[in-house]
Amino acid sequence: MPESEGAAHPGSQRITVLHRKKRQLLTALTATYAEVMEIRPDTIRVVLHQLPRENWSVAGVTLADSGQNESICTETAQ
Template identity: 30%
Template sequence: MPIVQIHLLEGRTLEQKRKVVADVTNCICQDLEVRPEQVRIILEEMPREHYAIAGTLVSDRA
C-alpha cells in the first residue's frame, strides 16, 4: 500500500487538490502496478509563515 505525503502552502483550490490526488494516484498505479484502492495520499497544508526559503519566511517574500 503506497502512502504519499504532499506538503504544500495554503491557498490551493479544492479543484486543484482533487486534480493532484487523481494524477498522483494514476502515476502510482501505473508505475508501481497497484490498484487505486491501495493508494493513500496525505495533503499537508501549511501557512506561508510556517515555511522559509534561504532564511526568509515565505510570507515575508515579495
Template identity: 40%
Template sequence: MPLIQVVQTPGKTAEQKRELVRELTDTYVRVTGGKPESVWVTIGEVATDSWSIAGETLADRAAKA
C-alpha cells in the same frame, strides 16, 4: 499502500485538490504497478509565514519579489 503525503501552501481550489489526488494516484499506479485501492493521498498545508528557504519565510520572500 503506499501513502503519499503532500504538503503545500494554502490557496488551492477544491477542484485542484480533487484533480491532484486523482492524478498522483494514477501516476503512482502506472509507475509501480500497484492497485489504486491501496493508495492513500493526504494534502496538508503550511502557511507562508511558517515555511522557509535559506532561513527566510516564503511570506517575506514574496513581499520582496
C-alpha cells in the same frame, strides 16, 4: 441569516478552483503511482499537507515575510 442560493462569499470562487485543482492532483497522483508501481489504486493513500506561509522559508526568510507567493493557481472560476 441564511445566505441565498446564488450568493458567494468573497474568495469562495478561488476556494472552489483550489478544491477542484486538489481533486485533479490527487486523482493524477493516484493513477500515476498505481501505474508505475503496478498496484491497485484503492490501496493508495495520499495526504496533502499545506504549510502556512510563516512556516515555510527560503534562505531563512519566511514566505510571509518575503512577500513571495507559493501559490501557482492562476485559473479563475467560471
